[in-house]
Amino acid sequence: MAKPYYVLCCLALFFGHSTLAQVVARVTVKAGAVDRHHSIVRTPFAAEAGYTYKLVGLENGRKVNYVPQMEDGIMTWRLEGDLPANTERQYDLVREKIRGVWRAANPEEGVSFEEKDGGYTISPGSFKALHYRAETMEPPAGVDTAYRRGGFIHPVWTPSGKVLTQIHPKDHYHHLGIWSPWTDTEFEGKTVDFWNLAKRSGTVRPIASPRNRRSNGRVFGGFRQVQDYVVLGNPDRTAMSEELEVIVYGKPDENITWDYNSTLQCASAAPITLNEYRYGGGFAIRGAEEWNNANSKVITSEGKTRKDADGSVARWFIIQGELKGGKGGLLVLSDPNNFNSPQPLRVWPENDQHGQVFANFSPTKNKPWPLVPGQTYAQRYRIVTFDGEMTAEEAEKRWKDYAVPAEVTLESVRRK
Structure with a gap:
């Protein structure tokens, strides 16, 4: 963090x-x-x-x-x-x-870690925050098996249990809740796509590693999980390794706060370049299934909305709107030390994809990011989920406290 x-x-x-x-x-x-x-x-x-x-x-x-x-x-x-x-x-x-x-002396105390449903569920007190999928998940029945993948977060919940994310939507089966979509990369002279799985170019696989960790406690709980970015071939080869750390904090108020920390490094003696492209890594979310351009909105730190956020830069963004059971949303804060900060955004405009919501801190949207062996590269974000609505003023206060x-x-x- x-x-x-x-x-x-x-x-x-x-x-x-x-x-x-x-x-x-x-x-x-x-x-x-x-x-x-x-x-x-x-x-x-x-x-x-x-x-x-x-x-x-x-x-x-x-x-x-x-x-x-x-x-x-x-x-x-x-x-x-x-x-x-x-x-x-x-x-x-x-x-x-x-x-x-x-x-914990009672259900409201501390943050717990539970291994279930092919991954890990982290809960502050009696509230569920998120579920990370560690095992490979099969796509829906009848869908190309190329969409098999693990290493993503879904569901993400508001404090009252409303779901903020979706996976395998029919328009984009490769959208997976919250994840880092490294799309256009160059490795050993070849272009590799680790997100658009139907290309059968690359994929992401959580692996067993001595660096993995799971924890719970009075103040926070979470996990550290190593994920390989694999170039598919004969044989497969790992180009890049990611250490994903998720830290969920105890709940002192009406919100749930957690950190999404990604550390990248080359997996071999060969460098990898994360090429300039409109979608790219960082932090991406496919919003709740019920959200559309009439019942949800995006607000950025620079006062942009879905009308003009795409291609702008931001320190934070809010997605919020009507969910099953009432309003809710999440705030995503970007660490000022992240690459190419304040980071560019890829946000679906309000009339794209039938108004569905997709937002992405895309650090390589306007410049490439070369990674060299022996170095590590951190990207850090803080997420605050809430019921109801959040104002831009509240978001700015939280960003200053984080930054x-x-x-x-x-x-x-x-x-x-």
């Missing part, structure tokens, strides 16, 4: 082995120039095995007690309520011996 700006004093904290709770660091969170609301805070921290940690402080005159989640050398938690611009909060980081394995994370300082406390 987006890397926070931080000042980290004493990255590795060396402590004794007292069984009593002990303050080991002072933590300061500074809002900077951005108003914060239920902000996600992530900062590097070397947690010591065998111990659990909590953050204790005062917010609005009330004592608060956060239990952050420690994973991959990162400490993560969510602030409660508002942290206005140019203010700060301080906490004691308290360490104590682990007394058992954490388990310019709060500054976190840790200062070790020495034992006397």
Whole structure:
């Protein structure tokens, strides 16, 4: 996800082995120039095995007690309520011996990971956020078997359970909920299409890998999954590898927030170029089946709509409209460090495809992206799903909070 700006004093904290709770660091969170609301805070921290940690402080005159989640050398938690611009909060980081394995005390606590239906379903509390398809899915009966594929997200739900995505629509059987559609690429002198599966040129396959990970916890849950971009032939050959990380955060308000982080690298000694093309990689969504040009709308950070969004650039976009059971939608935020940011958009105009909804952050829409062996290339997005409607003002606030994370300082406390 987006890397926070931080000042980290004493990255590795060396402590004794007292069984009593002990303050080991002072933590300061500074809002900077951005108003914060239920902000996600992530900062590097070397947690010591065998111990659990909590953050204790005062917010609005009330004592608060956060239990952050420690994973991959990162400490993560969510602030409660508002942290206005140019203010700060301080906490004691308290360490104590682990007394058992954490388990959710009630259905509303934490984020769970469940392996089911050929993939993974991630749920904050009792709400389902999304399902990732890890196994190969067959296309509908009677449809060309070339459309077999895994490695996509569907369904995506609003907090009340309305479905925001669709797969295998009759007009485009290769549309798969949410995915990265790398369409026009060049590998070893040949053009390879990893999206238009009927060409039998390329495909995407989730694979077993020691880099794969699944997690659940108090603050977030999700997975890391390696996906191969395979050139079909005799034999097949992997041209590009993707490490897809999805992080779903606990639900402090009426929305569900999750990160879609894609890291690409060459799979061999041969480079690959993601060619300039109107559709390309990044983040794509095929919207809900019931959406059309009369009951849904697209809004971008630059004030564009389906009338003029296609070919424009944006920091975020909203898709929202009428669903079964009421209104709902999602906001997609693009990290400012992504390639070719602010990224170009491919958005179906309102009269295309009978008004159906397709939107794509397409970083190679107006320039190629050459990938060379030995390097990694990250694309990061944050998604907020909601019931009802979201305003452009709310979207802009969320983008600022995501794009310019709060500054976190840790200062070790020495034992006397």
